[in-house]
Amino acid sequence: MNRCTFAESLFLVPTRDRRTGPAILLLAGLLFPVAALGHAVEYRVERGEAVVVHFPSHHTGAVAGADFRVFAPDGMRVFARGTTDALGRAVFVPNEAGSWRLVMATADGHGAEVEIQVDGTDAFPTSAPSDSTAAAGRLPATLAGTGYLLGLGGLLALWRRHARR
Amino acid sequence: MHIPDGLIAPEAYLAASALAVPAFAFGVRRVARTLDERTIPRLAVLTALAFVLSTVMIPLPGGTSTHLIGHGLLVLAFGFWPAFVAFSLVLLMQATVLGAGGITTLPVNAIAIGLVGGAVVAGGHRLLKTRFPAAAVVVPVWLGVVAAAFTIALVLGAQPWLGRDAGGQPLFFPFGPAVTLPVIVGPHVIIGLVEGLLAWLVLPVLQPRQVPA
Numbered sequence: 001m002n003r004c005t006f007a008e009s010l011f012l013v014p015t016r017d018r019r020t021g022p023a024i025l026l027l028a029g030l031l032f033p034v035a036a037l038g039h040a041v042e043y044r045v046e047r048g049e050a051v052v053v054h055f056p057s058h059h060t061g062a063v064a065g066a067d068f069r070v071f072a073p074d075g076m077r078v079f080a081r082g083t084t085d086a087l088g089r090a091v092f093v094p095n096e097a098g099s100w101r102l103v104m105a106t107a108d109g110h111g112a113e114v115e116i117q118v119d120g121t122d123a124f125p126t127s128a129p130s131d132s133t134a135a136a137g138r139l140p141a142t143l144a145g146t147g148y149l150l151g152l153g154g155l156l157a158l159w160r161r162h163a164r165r
Numbered sequence: 166m167h168i169p170d171g172l173i174a175p176e177a178y179l180a181a182s183a184l185a186v187p188a189f190a191f192g193v194r195r196v197a198r199t200l201d202e203r204t205i206p207r208l209a210v211l212t213a214l215a216f217v218l219s220t221v222m223i224p225l226p227g228g229t230s231t232h233l234i235g236h237g238l239l240v241l242a243f244g245f246w247p248a249f250v251a252f253s254l255v256l257l258m259q260a261t262v263l264g265a266g267g268i269t270t271l272p273v274n275a276i277a278i279g280l281v282g283g284a285v286v287a288g289g290h291r292l293l294k295t296r297f298p299a300a301a302v303v304v305p306v307w308l309g310v311v312a313a314a315f316t317i318a319l320v321l322g323a324q325p326w327l328g329r330d331a332g333g334q335p336l337f338f339p340f341g342p343a344v345t346l347p348v349i350v351g352p353h354v355i356i357g358l359v360e361g362l363l364a365w366l367v368l369p370v371l372q373p374r375q376v377p378a
Contacts (some may be wrong), residue, residue: 067339078334103171107340108231108348109321113171113267138263142220145258146213152254153209161202 048093053102053114055088062088066106073098073118094118167256167274168317170267172338174327177320178269185253185272188280192250200247207371208243212251215239216258219265223356231352234313236278237306238364240286242371249279273320282313302368303361310357311350318342318349 055063068090070080080092084104094100097118105111200208215235222230235255239248253275259265266274289305297304322342325335 069334069336069339071336076330076336078330078332078336081334101171103337105172105338105340107344108352109168109172109317109338109345110230111169111172111338113169138220141262142217145216145262148258148262149213149216149254150209153206153212156209157202157205160197160200160205164202 050091050093051100051102051116051118053090053104053116055084055090055104055112062086063104063106063110064088066104066111068102068104071101071103072096073100075101167259167266167278168270168321169265170269172321172324173267173270173273174324174337175269176327177324178273181272181276185275185280189250189253189275192246192253195246196250200243204243208239208247208251211235211239211242211371212255215252216255219255219259220263231356233356233360233363234278234282234310235360235363236282236313237286237309237360238367240283240309241290241302241306241364241368245283245287248283249275252279252283274317277316277320278313281316282309285309285312302365303358306361306364307354307357310353310360314350314353314357315346318345321345321349 053068055066062084064084064086066084066088068082068084069078070090070092071077072079073096079094079100082090082092084090090102090104092102094116100116100118102114102116103111104114196205196208215238218233218235220232222232224230236248236252239251242248243251253271256266256271256274256278260268260271286305286309289308290301293301293304319342321338322340322345324338325341328336330336
């Protein structure tokens with residue numbers, strides 16, 4: 001009496017190798033379209049408002065490729081992370097109203113912390129510029145800082161002179 | 166080199182504040198006691214010079230930059246404590262006027278540059294001035310800059326361990342010491358040399374006083 005394998009009984013064809021049956025089953029599984037859906041990555045394209053935080057650099061063009069993290073309004077949860085694009089932009093799409101925080105850091109210790117208020121409407125108002133010197137200009141700011149330090153020294157010298165009398 | 170806000174865990178900057186604030190108060194008392202109305206304007210001029218030096222950015226490969234510090238010159242010209250007080254004011258001006266560096270991180274920056282870097286400059290100068298007077302300016306200033314950069318790199322590199330969210334993501338500065346040490350210390354090896362040469366050129370003009378014991 002001839003004994004038939006599981007594959008022979010399943011597909012009604014004779015098989016000579018013990019591996020033939022499992023191979024046929026595997027092939028059938030791979031070709032079965034329903035199985036492919038299990039690993040499909042679904043996507044859809046949405047058009048909406050995103051928050052774009054731009055990190056231009058005063059001297060090197062843009063802070064490109066820097067690590068950034070976005071913290072949800074609860075404060076201690078990383079909502080999104082990534083790297084700034086070639087133009088120095090960090091982009092994320094908030095999903096709730098509140099005060100969002102974005103922290104950008106480069107490996108050499110430079111970085112910035114940006115607070116972004118989202119009011120819950122479709123239009124997301126971005127924060128005020130974190131670096132007020134960007135608008136004021138570095139030269140006036142440098143002159144102002146120099147003046148403060150020299151003035152402070154002058155006041156201290158006058159006080160010292162007065163204290164000696 | 167100074168760290169901006171948002172990159173340091175509260176545990177780190179609160180601990181640094183506990184050290185830096187008393188040190189600053191002590192330094193102010195030393196300045197008021199040891200400097201007179203003739204030396205204080207000189208200190209103010211060099212403090213302003215340190216502030217201006219820190220605004221001159223030197224671009225580095227990779228889209229970032231570095232700058233001179235000017236702290237070593239302050240230490241050699243006026244001593245450790247006046248230099249610490251002066252440079253703390255420089256850091257305050259940088260944070261408030263220029264937006265460079267941070268307010269919460271100011272104590273960390275002051276400790277790294279003012280205390281650690283300053284101690285290396287003052288100690289190195291004292292060790293070298295009798296045996297190797299020719300090197301007693303450039304070498305200590307160079308070492309002080311490198312030591313400050315090393316401290317900053319260590320503090321930043323420790324941040325991934327000080328704060329993580331539930332998913333294990335760093336809440337503050339994300340890079341460890343394997344990244345920060347070469348990236349931060351490397352450029353400051355060159356910056357320190359430039360600072361040392363600058364101090365060597367400027368000090369004779371200032372009629373330097375002895376570094377106090």
